Amino acid sequence: MLFQEKIESLLEALVSQGVSFHFPGSRPAGALFGLDQAYYPAESHSEHVEMIHLTNGQVAIQVNGAWFPLTVGQPQVFLMNTFHSEHFLDSERTYELFWLSLNPFMINLHTTGYSPDRGYGQSSLRRSLHPPRMEALWKCLKKPVLDRPRFMALLLECLDNCLKNPHAGSVDYHIAAVELVRRYLEDYYSRQIHLADLADMCHYSIGHLSAIFRKTVGVPVYEYLCRIRLTHAARLLRSGKHRIKDVATATGFTDQLYFSRRFSKQYGMAPSRYAERFGRKTKN
Structure with a gap:
């Protein structure tokens, strides 16, 4: 080992x-x-x-x-x-x-x-x-x-x-580094996440981490994070319990206009329309 x-x-x-x-x-x-x-x-x-x-x-x-x-x-x-x-x-x-x-x-x-x-x-x-x-x-x-x-x-x-247990959970380090970043993003998506901190966790340069992540996952780190945030935003909107600006903040978006633009691109409709169609009455 x-x-x-x-x-x-x-x-x-x-x-x-x-x-x-x-x-x-x-x-x-x-x-x-x-x-x-x-x-x-x-x-x-x-x-x-x-x-x-x-x-x-x-x-x-x-x-x-x-x-x-x-x-x-x-x-x-x-x-x-x-x-x-x-x-x-x-x-x-x-x-x-x-x-x-x-x-x-x-x-x-x-x-x-x-x-x-x-x-x-x-x-x-x-x-x-x-x-x-x-x-x-x-x-x-x-x-x-x-x-x-x-x-x-x-x-x-x-x-x-x-x-x-020397071989238990043993994987290639590059794969482990990508999995570490993926799990971190999935658990801490609501935080303000910096690529430099992710690279530090893996002891890689920002460029190297970005390259192996994109090669393995198929999208850049921040795009992967954005998709996670949008998935959780859609879940909150379906509940009908939250204002749209609160949903944006809760899922890590600091710019509500950017959130609305990305949400519309992902789901084909504005957050307000999505909430009306798939959730209970949403506060505006």
């Missing part, structure tokens, strides 16, 4: 060393002076949580603008909206970080690292894990105050399950 040894090593580290949590506004102990040429500009994520485990060498990690050395294998968790980046500690020494990206539906795995001859890079090999307890783990992460013991218990259970 791809990354099996790294998952086993991570499990051992979680049990023996625990985990260090970083959250918005936190400042790590033992901060270093500023470093230049980080592998990537500090980034934060509002739709997924990331964990790293140092598997080789030493590295400097930036958290919310402060750098600190990571020289042992204690796993680090970057909770949502926590800025982070990485940098070598010694330009003559290699390092490798094992990454877990936790989102509502799965855990995505990849590695980043540095070597003197190749510079910075990330693995082309990726893996997606689909443990049965993923939903419970995500709900734990979404709570306003993280229950750390429960998070640890659920994470250990998820990783252990993946080792015991």
